[in-house]
Amino acid sequence: xxxxxxxxxxxxxxxxxxxxxxxxxxxxxxxxxxxxxxxxxxxxxxxxxxxxxxxxxxxxxxxxxxxxxxxxxxxxxxxxxxxxxxxxxxxxxxxxxxxxxxxxxxxxxxxxxxxxxxxxxxxxxxxxxxxxxxxxxxxxxxxxxxxxxxxxxxxxxxxxxxxxxxxxxxxxxxxxxxxxxxxxxxxxxxxxxxxxxxxxxxxxxxxxxxxxxxxxxxxxxxxxxxxxxxxx
Numbered sequence: 353x354x355x356x357x358x359x360x361x362x363x364x365x366x367x368x369x370x371x372x373x374x375x376x377x378x379x380x381x382x383x384x385x386x387x388x389x390x391x392x393x394x395x396x397x398x399x400x401x402x403x404x405x406x407x408x409x410x411x412x413x414x415x416x417x418x419x420x421x422x423x424x425x426x427x428x429x430x431x432x433x434x435x436x437x438x439x440x441x442x443x444x445x446x447x448x449x450x451x452x453x454x455x456x457x458x459x460x461x462x463x464x465x466x467x468x469x470x471x472x473x474x475x476x477x478x479x480x481x482x483x484x485x486x487x488x489x490x491x492x493x494x495x496x497x498x499x500x501x502x503x504x505x506x507x508x509x510x511x512x513x514x515x516x517x518x519x520x521x522x523x524x525x526x527x528x529x530x531x532x533x534x535x536x537x538x539x540x541x542x543x544x545x546x547x548x549x550x551x552x553x554x555x556x557x558x559x560x561x562x563x564x565x566x567x568x569x570x571x572x573x574x575x576x577x578x579x580x581x582x583x584x
Contacts, residue, residue, distance in 0.1 A: 370405070402437035412477070415521060417519075422516065430462065435458070474489070485501055
């Protein structure tokens with residue numbers, strides 16, 4: 353697809369503020385002058401964007417949904433990739449990160465539960481050293497989106513400004529959480545697809561944002577979302 357994997361020599365990147373890569377982006381993506389805001393110009397696909405530098409394990413990537421457009425099914429996708437965007441040929445990018453880019457490269461991404469990417473929502477995602485992809489929306493619980501991200505090489509953040517998500521803004525590493533809006537209940541069914549680069553994880557689950565306090569007084573930010581396996 354006209355892209356190359358990064359080498360170990362690329363691992364020591366400066367911890368500069370995260371921005372979108374200026375050239376490696378989907379055909380419908382338009383960036384602002386600061387490369388903080390990515391907007392999909394038309395249709396519902398061709399909205400892939402990358403961070404301009406690798407992201408460390410545990411480092412939070414925070415984006416705010418600045419434009420929600422009705423009439424589509426599904427929204428923002430987030431994840432990580434071993435593709436170095438500096439070596440990606442933009443015209444060769446597929447329309448979707450899931451499953452297209454995942455099938456073409458060592459990329460691991462997942463869609464957010466329905467109702468978790470509305471205008472004003474802050475989406476914070478990261479991968480830990482065990483290769484688990486987490487997300488937190490506003491001040492809600494930590495949700496485990498998937499397992500199987502291969503560690504040991506540089507990883508760039510990848511996002512798909514897809515469907516109902518029309519535009520997003522990178523908030524930078526200093527923005528860790530945001531009170532956001534009131535908790536909501538969201539339900540979503542995720543079905544597995546062929547995964548040549550790692551272990552498939554989520555089949556189907558229900559995510560509930562019904563309370564930000566727990567009976568035992570535990571900090572809800574330390575709790576994972578409820579994962580309820582079901583047949584697909």
